Amino acid sequence: VSRAGGLVHEYxxxxxxxxxxxxxxxxxxxxxxxxxxxxxxxxxxxxxGVERTVGVxxxxxxxxxxxxxxxxxxxxxxxxxxKTGRHELTIDDAKSSLALAIYAVAAARTLRxxxxxxxxxxxxxxxxVTWEHDDDTLKRHLDRANxxxxxxxxxxxxxxxxxxxxxxxxxxxxxxxxxxxxxxxxAEGQAVTSGRASWRGLPDGPPRG
Ligand code: SF4
Numbered sequence: 001v002s003r004a005g006g007l008v009h010e011y012x013x014x015x016x017x018x019x020x021x022x023x024x025x026x027x028x029x030x031x032x033x034x035x036x037x038x039x040x041x042x043x044x045x046x047x048x049g050v051e052r053t054v055g056v057x058x059x060x061x062x063x064x065x066x067x068x069x070x071x072x073x074x075x076x077x078x079x080x081x082x083k084t085g086r087h088e089l090t091i092d093d094a095k096s097s098l099a100l101a102i103y104a105v106a107a108a109r110t111l112r113x114x115x116x117x118x119x120x121x122x123x124x125x126x127x128x129v130t131w132e133h134d135d136d137t138l139k140r141h142l143d144r145a146n147x148x149x150x151x152x153x154x155x156x157x158x159x160x161x162x163x164x165x166x167x168x169x170x171x172x173x174x175x176x177x178x179x180x181x182x183x184x185x186x187a188e189g190q191a192v193t194s195g196r197a198s199w200r201g202l203p204d205g206p207p208r209g
Pocket of ligand 1: 173174176180181183186
């Protein structure tokens with residue numbers, strides 16, 4: 001357990017925090033959170049993969065991603081995705097996640113073991129939300145990914161063919177523009193916000209530790 005906390009300490013970066021005090025508070029909170037999580041893990045239970053890249057081709061679209069953790073439980077694989085945000089997770093988060101569905105299919109294809117179950121592990125609370133896919137739900141997600149990729153490819157082709165950027169990729173300013181990495185290059189976004197400091201998303205007051 002202390003080794004896990006030590007790794008957080010070793011690889012922590014204070015970049016993006018208001019100052020060194022805020023960075024130190026959040027580093028300690030992260031160490032506490034990780035230590036509390038790993039205290040409930042079986043150290044002899046070796047995951048089938050960690051930060052494992054997997055891929056699958058569906059409908060002509062090549063889909064790939066890097067999975068936080070793949071467990072093998074019995075003769076099936078389980079996708080584990082870590083979450084650290086404030087948002088309290090629901091089953092719908094696991095069920096509706098396009099990424100998790102792609103991971104399940106891609107992991108099964110890559111490791112040649114069935115995979116239907118996806119899990120979100122919320123480190124701040126220790127809550128685990130699970131969803132068991134079937135062939136139909138997985139196919140629906142992959143069809144959607146294929147459709148999104150098709151729309152992106154069409155927009156890309158139109159752009160290369162000389163269509164106006166604004167027509168192909170119209171800006172859609174909203175309250176989220178304050179967090180956007182492209183705000184400095186986006187006049188429409190700047191018209192609705194002047195941007196927010198990166199640490200503004202943190203809750204008021206000291207982190208839970
Ligand atoms: S700043 Fe521009 S690019 Fe970013 S989300 Fe807003 S409208 Fe979109």
